[in-house]
Amino acid sequence: MRVLLTGGAGFIGTHTAVALAEHGHEPVVLDDLSNASEEAVRRAAAIAGLEIPLVVGDAGDAAVVGRAIADHGIEAVIHFAGLKAVGESVAQPLAYYRVNIGSAVATLEAMAAHGVDRFVFSSSATVYEQPGAGLREDAPVGIDLGNPYGRTKAMIEAIVADAAAADPALRAAVLRYFNPIGAHPSGEIGEDPKGVPNNLVPFLAQVAAGERASLRIFGDDYPTPDGTGVRDYIHVLDLAEGHVAALEALEPGVLVANLGTGRGGSVLEVLRAFEAAVGHDLPHEVVPRRPGDAAISTADPSRAHELLAWRATRTLDEAIADTWRWQQRNPRGFRG
Numbered sequence: 033m034r035v036l037l038t039g040g041a042g043f044i045g046t047h048t049a050v051a052l053a054e055h056g057h058e059p060v061v062l063d064d065l066s067n068a069s070e071e072a073v074r075r076a077a078a079i080a081g082l083e084i085p086l087v088v089g090d091a092g093d094a095a096v097v098g099r100a101i102a103d104h105g106i107e108a109v110i111h112f113a114g115l116k117a118v119g120e121s122v123a124q125p126l127a128y129y130r131v132n133i134g135s136a137v138a139t140l141e142a143m144a145a146h147g148v149d150r151f152v153f154s155s156s157a158t159v160y161e162q163p164g165a166g167l168r169e170d171a172p173v174g175i176d177l178g179n180p181y182g183r184t185k186a187m188i189e190a191i192v193a194d195a196a197a198a199d200p201a202l203r204a205a206v207l208r209y210f211n212p213i214g215a216h217p218s219g220e221i222g223e224d225p226k227g228v229p230n231n232l233v234p235f236l237a238q239v240a241a242g243e244r245a246s247l248r249i250f251g252d253d254y255p256t257p258d259g260t261g262v263r264d265y266i267h268v269l270d271l272a273e274g275h276v277a278a279l280e281a282l283e284p285g286v287l288v289a290n291l292g293t294g295r296g297g298s299v300l301e302v303l304r305a306f307e308a309a310v311g312h313d314l315p316h317e318v319v320p321r322r323p324g325d326a327a328i329s330t331a332d333p334s335r336a337h338e339l340l341a342w343r344a345t346r347t348l349d350e351a352i353a354d355t356w357r358w359q360q361r362n363p364r365g366f367r368g
């Protein structure tokens with residue numbers, strides 16, 4: 033299939049482009065490069081061994097998306113485009129609603145105008161109103177989520193459901209990501225955060241590289257085995273393969289699936305895995321909890337296994353080793 037990846041020059045998009053190519057599909061990237069680089073797409077193409085066309089443009093403009101669809105004979109769209117920083121979304125909520133909601137609506141409109149009916153959406157575990165262990169897809173989802181970023185994901189899920197109800201031809205998948213980490217094992221593509229990373233693994237990578245003094249562990253008094261927060265860390269290649277499986281399993285209507293491993297890792301376990309990859313201890317200190325953080329968030333991934341014949345196979349240690357390889361080879365990310 034010829035697949036348009038909106039926001040496809042980013043961390044998850046580039047890895048998904050490689051996975052699509054490995055499964056015989058033809059990825060085309062549409063990205064405004066506001067938080068991604070052309071070099072990432074070039075490297076993904078080199079790994080995949082094929083040309084990956086890059087259309088530089090705004091997925092919030094239905095005419096731009098429509099042109100990309102027409103020019104490249106697109107048959108399916110994976111919609112990654114959007115802003116993704118939780119803290120920033122609290123400070124700039126309107127930008128999050130405009131960009132995230134606007135790009136989802138514009139993309140769906142452009143698809144409808146061009147008769148494209150396969151759609152996969154990047155959602156998040158953040159849509160669950162009550163975080164916890166072994167979250168199932170039928171757990172309550174709502175907009176009472178504490179931050180505008182999460183709300184945009186829940187709202188777009190509702191928009192996709194409404195679009196599918198109105199158009200029986202639409203075949204959609206909503207994929208709720210847990211915590212994507214890792215990098216391609218080649219060390220050629222990986223996560224390239226702008227400024228100070230918000231997320232644990234990219235921050236630790238910079239501590240390991242000596243660019244940041246010390247990891248701040250946000251609380252060790254949670255009701256978890258070692259007192260630190262527990263998350264379901266999933267290797268980005270497993271996540272990427274989940275998108276390919278979802279694309280190939282689409283049926284009329286909306287399929288909703290968690291993409292997670294089902295296993296929890298604590299902040300201290302991630303720190304230890306990183307220390308093992310690096311070969312020495314890493315500076316860290318315990319500080320108060322970060323407002324809004326849950327004690328635990330892990331998936332029940334059984335629905336994805338049943339419906340997509342997919343499951344995550346890579347370990348936390350592999351993901352951390354791949355992150356460290358990427359970080360060492362690309363200390364300045366894609367800036368060279």
Ligand code: UFG
Binds near residue numbers: 157181210247251
């Ligand atoms: N943590 C630290 N120190 C840091 C960064 C994180 O101790 O410097 C801890 C957090 O408290 C948490 C764990 O590491 O326990 C993971 O934190 P991340 O920021 O890496 O990930 P979150 O689970 O908070 O965030 C993820 C996604 C968001 C999504 C959110 C809620 O990155 O997009 O889950 O589902 F909104």
